[in-house]
Amino acid sequence: MGTKSILERLSEGIVLGDGGYIVELEQRGYVVAGAFTPEIAITHPEAVRELHNEMKLVGCEVLQVMAFYGSREKLETVGYGDMVYEINSAATRIAQEVAGDDMLVAGDLSTTWMWEPDDNNSEKLVADMFDEQLEAQAGVDFVIGELFFRLGEALLCLDRIKEKTGLPAMITMSFRENNITEDGFTAAECAKRLHEAGADIIGLNCMNDPQRMYPHIREMRDAFDGYLAAQPVAFRCTDDIPFFTGLPSFPDKLEPTQHTRYELGNFAAKAKDMGVNYIGGCCGNKATHMREMAKALGKHKETFHWNRRAGISMSETERNKHVSDIA
Numbered sequence: 001m002g003t004k005s006i007l008e009r010l011s012e013g014i015v016l017g018d019g020g021y022i023v024e025l026e027q028r029g030y031v032v033a034g035a036f037t038p039e040i041a042i043t044h045p046e047a048v049r050e051l052h053n054e055m056k057l058v059g060c061e062v063l064q065v066m067a068f069y070g071s072r073e074k075l076e077t078v079g080y081g082d083m084v085y086e087i088n089s090a091a092t093r094i095a096q097e098v099a100g101d102d103m104l105v106a107g108d109l110s111t112t113w114m115w116e117p118d119d120n121n122s123e124k125l126v127a128d129m130f131d132e133q134l135e136a137q138a139g140v141d142f143v144i145g146e147l148f149f150r151l152g153e154a155l156l157c158l159d160r161i162k163e164k165t166g167l168p169a170m171i172t173m174s175f176r177e178n179n180i181t182e183d184g185f186t187a188a189e190c191a192k193r194l195h196e197a198g199a200d201i202i203g204l205n206c207m208n209d210p211q212r213m214y215p216h217i218r219e220m221r222d223a224f225d226g227y228l229a230a231q232p233v234a235f236r237c238t239d240d241i242p243f244f245t246g247l248p249s250f251p252d253k254l255e256p257t258q259h260t261r262y263e264l265g266n267f268a269a270k271a272k273d274m275g276v277n278y279i280g281g282c283c284g285n286k287a288t289h290m291r292e293m294a295k296a297l298g299k300h301k302e303t304f305h306w307n308r309r310a311g312i313s314m315s316e317t318e319r320n321k322h323v324s325d326i327a
Contacts (some may be wrong), residue, residue, distance in 0.1 A: 005168065006104055006106075006168050006170075006201070007227075010201070014272055014276070014279060014297055016060055016062070016268075016279055016280065016293060016294055016299050017062045017106075017278060017279065018052075018055040018063055018290065019282075019290045020281055020282050020284055020285045021048070021051055021068065022069070023036070023254070023283040023284060024051065024286060025040055025047060025048070027254075030044050033251040037074060038067050038091060039075070039078065040066070041087050041091035041094065042083070042086055042087055048094050053098055054287035055290060056099070056103060058287045058290045059291060059300040061103055062103060062280070064144060065092045065106065066091045066095070067087065067091045067109075068108055068110050068147075070084065070108070071109075071129040072132060073112060073114050085135070087136075088132075088136030091108075092136065092139065092140060096140075104142065105139075105140045106141065106142055107133075107140035107142070107143035109130055109144070109145045109146070109161070110145070110147045110148075111146075111147045111149060111153060112130075112153070117150070123156065127156060130156070130157055130160040131160055141167070141168075142169065143169055145157035145158065145161065147205060147206050148174060148181075149173075149174055149175075149181055150181050150182045150183040151183055151190050151193060152183050159197075168201070169199050170200065170202075170203070171199045171201070172205035172231065173187065173204055174206045174207045174208075175243070176243040176245075176246065177246075187204075187220050187223075188222065189223075191228075192224055195224040201228070201277070202229065203228050203276070204216050204217065204230050205231040206283060207233065207242075207243040208242055209232055209233055209234070209237045210259075210270075212232075212237050212239075217274055217276060221274060229278035230278075230279060231279075232267060233285070234282075234283070234284030234285045235247070235257045235258055236258070244283065264292055264293055265293055265296040267293070268292070268293035272297060
């Protein structure tokens with residue numbers, strides 16, 4: 001586990017999170033498109049380990065536990081509802097082993113699709129599901145609650161993280177057609193309410209590509225004085241359909257819509273200029289995208305250049321020597 005906490009690292013500068021997992025694993029043949037549940041942590045742990053290793057290699061500073069959609073009710077839809085602990089704990093263990101002493105490990109909670117406003121029964125059901133996952137994700141450095149379309153569920157997630165773990169909490173909202181949550185709050189209002197409730201990091205993840213996420217980033221950045229996170233998808237959306245799950249290509253024809261690595265590198269640079277403190281990627285962000293983000297933020301240890309004449313990839317030092325040798 002990392003020696004400095006997430007808040008200590010953020011106080012010193014921008015932190016680079018990791019990229020997307022579940023869609024990438026589907027494209028590699030391990031996960032069923034549509035359900036996108038994390039039983040892969042026990043059925044193919046080597047695939048999760050490899051993807052974590054790739055994120056570590058390219059300069060990411062945080063590994064997020066691959067437990068997206070790892071709640072009991074969601075896992076029940078694919079027949080794994082009785083294995084919540086096994087799946088969440090296995091995913092946590094894999095991330096911790098890969099992270100070692102160099103990286104932080106973030107626990108992961110996500111929208112359950114079971115929360116309803118002013119419904120005490122759903123409130124208890126969702127709280128219990130969050131608690132069950134948190135118990136299985138023991139030993140993480142902080143916890144990320146992600147993909148919330150309703151502020152009420154996001155606030156409940158924050159409450160359970162603080163109550164059960166006392167760890168720093170990062171909560172990210174997601175928006176589809178506009179900047180309004182399904183329970184009627186703007187992006188700015190979400191940022192303010194989460195900040196007042198004690199969230200340590202607040203921001204955005206998934207749904208929108210960089211271009212469609214920038215307005216939400218500006219709105220949140222103007223709304224509160226605290227650590228801001230942004231993790232867009234790497235699939236090209238449109239002004240008419242600003243969220244990738246609404247595209248005709250979702251869920252199994254996404255490849256032609258994917259952004260290049262350089263477009264996500266540009267996002268990292270712009271997000272930094274906009275005052276984002278925690279920068280990462282969500283669905284579609286492969287290791288190559290994250291490497292360009294790391295380069296843009298000065299976090300990639302060595303830049304390699306393709307030399308067309310030599311036909312090889314070489315480091316900056318090697319490139320300079322090669323140029324002098326042939327000059």
